Amino acid sequence: MNIAVLVKLVPDTEASIKIGSDHKYINTSDVNFVLNPYDEYAVEEALLQKTKHGGEVTVISLGGDEAVKSLRTSLAMGADVAIHVKNPGGLDMFGIAKNLANVLKDKGYDLIFAGKQAVDDDCSAIGSMVAELMGIPHVSTVTKLNVEDSKLTAEREFEGGFEVYELPLPALITAQKGLNEPRYASLKGIMMAKKKQIEEIEGEAIPAVTEVLDLNYPPIRPPGKIVGEGAEAVPELVRLLKEEAKVL
Amino acid sequence: MDILVYLEKRGNNLRTAGFEAVTAARKLADVSGGKLIALLAGSNLEGFTADAEKYGADQILLAEDQALEGYTPDGHRAAIVAAMEKTSAKLVLMAATALGRDLAPTVAANLNAALLPDCISIEVIEGRLTVTRPVYAGRAIMTLATNSWPAVVSLRPKAFTAVVRDGGKAEIAKLDVQTDIKTKLIETRFEAGGKLDVTEADIIVAGGRGMKSNENFKLIEDISSLLNGAVGASRPVVDSEWRPHSEQIGQTGKVVGPTLYFAVGISGAIQHLAGMRSSKVVVAINKDPDAPIFKSADYGIVGDAMEVLPALIEALK
Numbered sequence: 001m002n003i004a005v006l007v008k009l010v011p012d013t014e015a016s017i018k019i020g021s022d023h024k025y026i027n028t029s030d031v032n033f034v035l036n037p038y039d040e041y042a043v044e045e046a047l048l049q050k051t052k053h054g055g056e057v058t059v060i061s062l063g064g065d066e067a068v069k070s071l072r073t074s075l076a077m078g079a080d081v082a083i084h085v086k087n088p089g090g091l092d093m094f095g096i097a098k099n100l101a102n103v104l105k106d107k108g109y110d111l112i113f114a115g116k117q118a119v120d121d122d123c124s125a126i127g128s129m130v131a132e133l134m135g136i137p138h139v140s141t142v143t144k145l146n147v148e149d150s151k152l153t154a155e156r157e158f159e160g161g162f163e164v165y166e167l168p169l170p171a172l173i174t175a176q177k178g179l180n181e182p183r184y185a186s187l188k189g190i191m192m193a194k195k196k197q198i199e200e201i202e203g204e205a206i207p208a209v210t211e212v213l214d215l216n217y218p219p220i221r222p223p224g225k226i227v228g229e230g231a232e233a234v235p236e237l238v239r240l241l242k243e244e245a246k247v248l
Numbered sequence: 249m250d251i252l253v254y255l256e257k258r259g260n261n262l263r264t265a266g267f268e269a270v271t272a273a274r275k276l277a278d279v280s281g282g283k284l285i286a287l288l289a290g291s292n293l294e295g296f297t298a299d300a301e302k303y304g305a306d307q308i309l310l311a312e313d314q315a316l317e318g319y320t321p322d323g324h325r326a327a328i329v330a331a332m333e334k335t336s337a338k339l340v341l342m343a344a345t346a347l348g349r350d351l352a353p354t355v356a357a358n359l360n361a362a363l364l365p366d367c368i369s370i371e372v373i374e375g376r377l378t379v380t381r382p383v384y385a386g387r388a389i390m391t392l393a394t395n396s397w398p399a400v401v402s403l404r405p406k407a408f409t410a411v412v413r414d415g416g417k418a419e420i421a422k423l424d425v426q427t428d429i430k431t432k433l434i435e436t437r438f439e440a441g442g443k444l445d446v447t448e449a450d451i452i453v454a455g456g457r458g459m460k461s462n463e464n465f466k467l468i469e470d471i472s473s474l475l476n477g478a479v480g481a482s483r484p485v486v487d488s489e490w491r492p493h494s495e496q497i498g499q500t501g502k503v504v505g506p507t508l509y510f511a512v513g514i515s516g517a518i519q520h521l522a523g524m525r526s527s528k529v530v531v532a533i534n535k536d537p538d539a540p541i542f543k544s545a546d547y548g549i550v551g552d553a554m555e556v557l558p559a560l561i562e563a564l565k
């Protein structure tokens with residue numbers, strides 16, 4: 001089975017976010033970047049499917065030079081091949097999806113994985129877009145997956161229930177927490193990953209259709225008040241919720 | 249500018265978040281002098297037209313087709329594309345639910361359209377669509393704009409309020425959709441008892457690791473049912489299998505926006521805040537006076553949840 005995984009480097013979820021002076025991007029100095037947590041599930045699932053069905057796992061990331069770090073991390077987990085699509089600059093979501101779809105098509109992947117969401121832009125979009133641009137079926141935010149020779153079944157959660165799909169390969173799946181437990185890279189894996197060649201592809205410049213006008217901090221919540229300590233504070237809390245906040 | 253709003257049908261209900269999108273669209277349509285078209289896809293749709301009308305649709309398209317009952321990305325994408333061909337809509341709106349977060353990008357890719365996902369405000373200023381959306385798990389807000397049409401926008405549930413508009417009358421029309429569904433929906437399971445989902449609840453009582461055990465969640469459940477709310481949970485609580493994943497709030501769980509949010513025995517980690525920071529009023533109950541959650545709370549009680557919650561139950565009865 002020929003498997004591809006889309007991976008992205010993002011700020012660590014604990015990182016404190018500082019808005020850059022241009023108010024369009026964040027200030028990236030002092031920020032620790034990691035493989036997007038949902039992409040860890042995606043890479044893990046690709047490796048598990050490879051163990052079951054044989055074949056090869058290719059990881060692909062579009063970005064500047066920093067993107068290589070996400071590829072190395074994936075290689076250290078056990079991916080076989082890595083492709084760095086060099087960001088030509090000025091891409092928006094559509095341009096990113098189009099570039100990734102262009103790299104993926106004609107390569108004959110049976111199964112493509114992405115994360116359900118990149119924790120920087122929080123778009124939850126690239127996976128579904130890439131599948132649609134490639135004309136292959138997809139299921140997003142998958143928590144259970146079973147792949148057979150020519151088809152797969154995938155389960156996803158919605159508000160109030162679960163739905164299960166069956167689709168033919170090739171197909172794209174976006175990974176949600178619950179799908180598996182990502183492995184840690186072994187020391188041997190890390191050493192091997194350092195030596196592996198990373199294929200480079202020049203990304204295509206595609207004019208953006210959306211424009212970031214501003215990036216700012218969310219409005220600050222006015223400081224709250226400590227009503228009191230222990231059970232004695234409860235009557236006053238209930239009174240405040242009724243009379244001041246008017247939410248009860 | 250004519251606007252198409254996709255309404256999400258789940259079993260025998262339309263999701264409230266869809267009506268929030270209708271209300272948001274109504275404002276845009278009124279400003280721009282356009283028509284508001286609502287789209288419903290699935291089976292037995294006729295019973296739902298009154299709802300769409302009530303919130304201000306001028307026209308309702310019914311893609312009545314057994315093949316569209318239950319969500320499939322390719323089926324429902326085809327319904328929206330057919331609706332766009334039949335009407336002169338330039339903007340597609342839907343709620344950024346689990347469904348909308350999948351459908352919006354699928355439609356945008358198909359239509360070669362601009363995508364503006366998970367927005368908390370939307371305006372058209374001099375022909376330019378301008379939205380704001382939380383990024384970096386709510387630690388920053390991005391203002392995003394497009395001049396490119398069509399555009400597809402999903403709206404974060406509870407960021408907008410659904411408002412009934414009196415006296416509206418909608419024209420109802422059938423929509424034929426050519427479907428070629430490869431993503432076959434083979435099973436749908438609804439959670440038992442039609443439990444209120446956290447994303448739809450006005451009041452959420454959430455418990456964290458400080459609740460100490462599965463059994464202690466009985467206290468949380470009691471308060472939640474006294475207030476007609478829903479139970480929420482932090483991630484370690486779900487990881488320990490004290491509560492189901494459907495109740496997890498935060499970056500890996502659900503993003504909620506209730507009127508009132510109780511955080512009990514929850515420290516207030518950034519990934520938890522990502523899911524609940526847009527709650528209108530937050531109450532924190534925590535035995536540690538330095539717990540970060542107090543910084544994000546409107547009211548706090550410092551104390552042991554096992555003492556505070558029983559007193560709260562008595563007070564609410």
Ligand SMILES: Cc1cc2nc3c(=O)[nH]c(=O)nc-3n(C[C@H](O)[C@H](O)[C@H](O)COP(=O)(O)OP(=O)(O)OC[C@H]3O[C@@H](n4cnc5c(N)ncnc54)[C@H](O)[C@@H]3O)c2cc1C
Pocket residue numbers: 013037455456457458459481482483484485496497498499500501502512513514515516517518519520523533534535536539551552553554
């Ligand atoms: C990529 C990623 C994604 C994540 N996604 C999520 C997510 O979606 N949702 C989420 O919640 N977390 C998420 N986390 C985990 C998050 O970082 C925190 O670990 C988690 O939110 C902590 O949960 P907690 O507050 O219940 O537990 P703790 O941090 O252990 O806090 C327990 C609190 O209970 C208090 N307490 C203890 N005993 C009592 C008592 N008797 N009475 C009252 N208070 C008491 C303590 O003072 C403490 O403040 C994620 C982490 C990562 C890295």
Ligand SMILES: Nc1ncnc2c1ncn2[C@@H]1O[C@H](COP(=O)(O)O)[C@@H](O)[C@H]1O
Pocket residue numbers: 006007008036038039042060061062063096100113114115116117118119121122123124125126127
């Ligand atoms: N620049 C990129 N390169 C490779 N994969 C990406 C890139 N951006 C997003 N993805 C993939 O798409 C998923 C969803 O990202 P997003 O739509 O940005 O939330 C991520 O988890 C990745 O799997």
